[in-house]
Amino acid sequence: MTTTTGAPARAAGAPAPEKRRRPFGRYRMAPFLFTIGTAALFGLFFFWPGVLGLSYSLTDYRGWGEATFVGLDNYVALMQDPTFYGALGRTLVYTVFAVPMGYALSLGMAVAINAAFSRGKTAARIIFFLPWLVSPIVAGVIWRWMFGENFGFVNFIIGALGGERIPWSSNADLSLLVVILASSWGGAAFNMLLFVAALNNVPKSYYEAAELDGANGWQRFRHITLPSIAPTSVLVILLSTLGSMKEFAMIQALNSGGPGTQNRLIVQYIYETGFKQSEIGYASAASMVLLVILMIIAIVQLRISRRSTESW
Numbered sequence: 001m002t003t004t005t006g007a008p009a010r011a012a013g014a015p016a017p018e019k020r021r022r023p024f025g026r027y028r029m030a031p032f033l034f035t036i037g038t039a040a041l042f043g044l045f046f047f048w049p050g051v052l053g054l055s056y057s058l059t060d061y062r063g064w065g066e067a068t069f070v071g072l073d074n075y076v077a078l079m080q081d082p083t084f085y086g087a088l089g090r091t092l093v094y095t096v097f098a099v100p101m102g103y104a105l106s107l108g109m110a111v112a113i114n115a116a117f118s119r120g121k122t123a124a125r126i127i128f129f130l131p132w133l134v135s136p137i138v139a140g141v142i143w144r145w146m147f148g149e150n151f152g153f154v155n156f157i158i159g160a161l162g163g164e165r166i167p168w169s170s171n172a173d174l175s176l177l178v179v180i181l182a183s184s185w186g187g188a189a190f191n192m193l194l195f196v197a198a199l200n201n202v203p204k205s206y207y208e209a210a211e212l213d214g215a216n217g218w219q220r221f222r223h224i225t226l227p228s229i230a231p232t233s234v235l236v237i238l239l240s241t242l243g244s245m246k247e248f249a250m251i252q253a254l255n256s257g258g259p260g261t262q263n264r265l266i267v268q269y270i271y272e273t274g275f276k277q278s279e280i281g282y283a284s285a286a287s288m289v290l291l292v293i294l295m296i297i298a299i300v301q302l303r304i305s306r307r308s309t310e311s312w
Contacts, residue, residue, distance in 0.1 A: 057074055057284035057287070058072070060281050062278045062280055063278050063280050075289070087264050087266045090262070090263060090264065091244075094247070095241060098244045098247075099244055102188055106187075106236065109128050109188060109195075113125060113192070128192055131186050132189035136249035139253075141254075143254050171259070172263055175259060175263055179254055182250055183247060195229065198231075199229060202228040210224060237301065246290075270287055
């Protein structure tokens with residue numbers, strides 16, 4: 001007599017038991033909903049305006065009436081417009097000076113906060129982060145009040161000390177310098193947080209080994225800190241460059257691109273062309289050119305970052 005153990009055999013003709021399926025619960029639904037929401041917002045506020053701007057750039061649309069297709073005429077006229085090149089050149093000059101200054105300021109604040117001997121780190125972080133909470137328009141008004149040529153606080157102090165008032169508003173280079181200082185001050189707080197996080201991830205053993213080998217503070221910073229935070233540095237430089245190329249609110253509130261139009265940046269040029277002169281098609285073409293320039297800058301910086309990371 002034989003005995004069988006285990007589960008009883010399935011009766012002939014009986015249906016196979018169905019495999020239990022996992023319910024489409026909240027842990028699967030939440031990522032799906034977030035993805036759909038992000039895609040909808042991207043399409044509504046980025047993709048669709050981009051398509052609309054590209055279509056307008058091929059027309060002579062002026063904000064009313066019908067838009068007549070003109071092909072690449074707007075781009076041809078733009079390439080022959082010295083005003084466009086002037087605004088673009090001034091924007092590049094502003095970016096070349098503003099990005100390094102903002103990088104140095106934010107990294108310096110992060111290193112000072114992260115230093116082992118520093119005191120009052122919490123209060124310092126709050127004070128350093130306050131500029132990020134201020135609207136760029138409000139920040140522009142504050143700096144305009146500080147560096148006003150006839151009513152500015154800085155000139156008041158200089159005059160009280162017996163010096164001559166400095167033409168912050170009527171001199172194009174000094175006016176641009178004030179914008180560079182203001183933008184570096186306003187954008188350093190966010191970049192400082194990125195650097196603080198990167199500095200906290202550097203292994204302490206590296207510094208201890210370098211200190212035992214006799215390396216001083218500058219050598220440790222140059223050979224350990226900078227290489228270790230290189231990916232964060234590339235991210236900060238990329239974001240700062242793109243932000244500087246698109247600067248509008250602060251310079252509009254500070255000096256409106258003055259004196260005259262000597263400090264008019266590219267976004268101000270697009271704004272004035274589109275909304276003040278009602279040349280929507282022409283301004284859209286300038287926006288598309290700016291988009292291509294920003295994409296080229298981003299691709300170049302990302303490739304440099306990738307090659308640097310592989311070499312390290």
